[in-house]
Each structure stands twice: as structure tokens, then as C-alpha cells.
Amino acid sequence: xxxxxxxxxxxxxxxxxxxxxxxxxxxxxxxxxxxxxxxxxxxxxxxxxxxxxxxxxxxxxxxxxxxxxxxxxxxxxxxxxxxxxxxxxxxxxxxxxxxxxxxxxxxxxx
Numbered sequence: 001x002x003x004x005x006x007x008x009x010x011x012x013x014x015x016x017x018x019x020x021x022x023x024x025x026x027x028x029x030x031x032x033x034x035x036x037x038x039x040x041x042x043x044x045x046x047x048x049x050x051x052x053x054x055x056x057x058x059x060x061x062x063x064x065x066x067x068x069x070x071x072x073x074x075x076x077x078x079x080x081x082x083x084x085x086x087x088x089x090x091x092x093x094x095x096x097x098x099x100x101x102x103x104x105x106x107x108x109x110x
Contacts, residue, residue: 004061004063005026005065006067014056022066023096035048040070070100
């Protein structure tokens, strides 16, 4: 089953992935970027996940169920904000907001 998601990085670039967008799948896709690319950057995400593709922004894909914002804070730590669509509406709720390390611990990657 396809669980579509978009991933916006601190550079302003956004990636789209057609499946595995639920938090456990997203954690693995982001972990792939760290393992294979050495960082949580947009380019590392694309390089490490063959089916990921660049897109304009979160709003381009009206059928996504999750949106992820990945930013590096001023301490050099990666933070993830995961938003989940509410009942097929245009409303979103925060599913997770915190350090990437905590996201990986909570959703089982790395």
C-alpha cells in the first residue's frame, strides 16, 4: 500500500517518495541518507533512496499522508517535524517534533 510523503530540507529543497511515508518507513529512508550519504541532506536523501524524486514543495502532491521538515539547528543537530494529514482533509497535526536521534529511536531506525 502506498503511503506518500514529502521531505523538505533546510536548503528549501523538497523530495517526494511514493510509499513508506509512515514514520517507521520515513525513519528508514532518512537513516539510508545518513548511512549511505553521511548526512541528512536533500542530496544524500535522493542518492540513498532510488525511488525518491525532487518536487517543488509539500503542496504539489495533494495525496500525501505525511510531511517531514528536516532542519539543522544552530548546534548542528538535525531536527525533524513530522506532520500527519487529518482524515483526508487539508488539515495537518504534528506527529513528531524533535531531534532526529529521538525520531530514529522512536520509529526504529539505526
